[in-house]
Amino acid sequence: MIDLRSDTVTRPTPDMLQAMMRAPVGDDVIDIDPTVVQLQEKTAELLGKEAAIFMPSGTMTNQIALRVHCSPGDEFLCETECHIYNYEQGAFAQLSGLVARTIPGHCGVFGLDQLDGMVRPDNEHMVRTRLICLENTSNRGGGSIFPQSLVESICAWAKHHGLCSHLDGARLFNAAVATGRSVGELAAPFDSVSVCFSKGLGAPVGSCLAGTKEFVAKARRARKLFGGGMRQAGYLAAAALYALEHHVDRLAVDHAHANRLAETVQELEGLHLLGGSVETNIVIFKIEPKLGTAADFARRLLEEGVQVMAFGPQSIRMVTHLDLSASDIETACSAMRRLLGR
Numbered sequence: 001m002i003d004l005r006s007d008t009v010t011r012p013t014p015d016m017l018q019a020m021m022r023a024p025v026g027d028d029v030i031d032i033d034p035t036v037v038q039l040q041e042k043t044a045e046l047l048g049k050e051a052a053i054f055m056p057s058g059t060m061t062n063q064i065a066l067r068v069h070c071s072p073g074d075e076f077l078c079e080t081e082c083h084i085y086n087y088e089q090g091a092f093a094q095l096s097g098l099v100a101r102t103i104p105g106h107c108g109v110f111g112l113d114q115l116d117g118m119v120r121p122d123n124e125h126m127v128r129t130r131l132i133c134l135e136n137t138s139n140r141g142g143g144s145i146f147p148q149s150l151v152e153s154i155c156a157w158a159k160h161h162g163l164c165s166h167l168d169g170a171r172l173f174n175a176a177v178a179t180g181r182s183v184g185e186l187a188a189p190f191d192s193v194s195v196c197f198s199k200g201l202g203a204p205v206g207s208c209l210a211g212t213k214e215f216v217a218k219a220r221r222a223r224k225l226f227g228g229g230m231r232q233a234g235y236l237a238a239a240a241l242y243a244l245e246h247h248v249d250r251l252a253v254d255h256a257h258a259n260r261l262a263e264t265v266q267e268l269e270g271l272h273l274l275g276g277s278v279e280t281n282i283v284i285f286k287i288e289p290k291l292g293t294a295a296d297f298a299r300r301l302l303e304e305g306v307q308v309m310a311f312g313p314q315s316i317r318m319v320t321h322l323d324l325s326a327s328d329i330e331t332a333c334s335a336m337r338r339l340l341g342r
C-alpha cells in the first residue's frame with residue numbers, strides 16, 4: 001500500500017529505534033529527563049529562542065502557546081484555513097476562553113493591508129486583541145510557504161500594536177529546506193514557535209514549543225494542567241533528536257516527489273492543482289464534479305493500492321514522506337492516469 005494520506009504515517013526507521021533504545025531517561029514530571037532536556041536545548045538553539053519544551057502533540061504546543069499569551073476574553077487573529085482554527089476542536093474556546101478572528105488568505109497567506117483595523121479599541125463592549133498566529137508551511141494551503149518578508153512585516157505590525165506573535169511551524173523544516181533559510185531565520189520574528197517531529201521528520205510522537213525562558217516556564221505549568229506531562233519521555237525525545245540529525249536535509253526528496261505528483265495532476269484533464277504549483281510536500285487538487293466526488297476518487301485509488309485523503313467534497317490531499325520511494329511515486333502517478341483513462 002502506498003500511503004499518501006499524511007506525513008504522519010511513517011514508522012520509525014531501525015536506526016531511529018536503536019537511538020530510542022539507547023536513550024538515558026529520567027522522570028520529566030518529577031524533575032527532568034536528560035534526553036528530553038537535550039532535545040529542548042537543541043530545538044531552542046535551532047529556533048534561536050531562549051528555551052523550548054517537549055510535548056506530545058502540535059495541538060498541545062499550539063493551544064498552550066495561545067493560553068500563555070492570552071487570558072480569558074482575549075482574541076487572536078489567524079488565517080481562515082489554519083490548523084489552530086479548523087482542526088483543534090476550538091480548544092482555544094473550550095479550554096482557555098479565547099475568541100478567534102479569521103483573515104481570509106490565498107493558500108494560507110494573507111497581506112499586511114488586511115490587518116488594517118483588526119486591533120480592537122480599548123472598549124468594555126469588546127474582546128481584547130492580543131495575539132496573531134501564522135502557519136508555515138500552510139497545511140490547507142497545499143504546503144505553501146509564507147513569504148519571509150511578509151512574515152517580518154506582519155510581526156513588526158503586531159509588535160507595533162502591542163500584540164504577541166505565534167508561529168505554527170508544524171512543517172517549518174520543510175519551509176527551511178525549500179527556501180534555503182534556516183529555521184532560526186524563519187522563527188526569528190515570532191515570540192513563540194511550535195514545531196512537530198512527527199510530520200515530515202518521521203519521529204513517532206512529539207512537538208516542541210519555543211520562546212523566552214519566562215514563556216516556557218509558564219508553558220510547563222500549562223502542560224501539566226493539560227495532561228501533557230510525560231515521565232520517561234526521553235525515549236520519544238531520542239527519536240526527535242535522531243530526526244533532527246538525519247531527516248532534515250532529505251525533506252528535499254519529499255519535495256521533489258510532491259512535484260512529480262503535481263506534474264501528473266496538471267497533465268490530467270478535470271484535475272486542478274491548488275495554487276498552480278507545489279512548494280513543499282503537500283499536493284492538493286480539485287476534481288471536477290463530472291469525474292465524481294473526492295470520496296469516489298479516493299476509493300478508486302485505494303483499489304489501485306494508493307491511499308489519499310479526501311480533503312473536501314471535491315478536494316484531494318496527497319502528502320509525501322520518508323516511507324515513500326521514487327518508484328512508489330511513479331506507481332501513484334500511473335494509478336491516477338489509469339483512473340482518468342490516460
Ligand SMILES: *Cc1c(COP(=O)(O)O)cnc(C)c1O
Nearest residue numbers: 057058059060083135139168170
Ligand atoms: C499536524 C499539524 C498540527 C498539530 O498536529 P498534532 O496532530 O496535534 O501533532 C498543527 N498545525 C499544523 C499546520 C499541522 O499540520
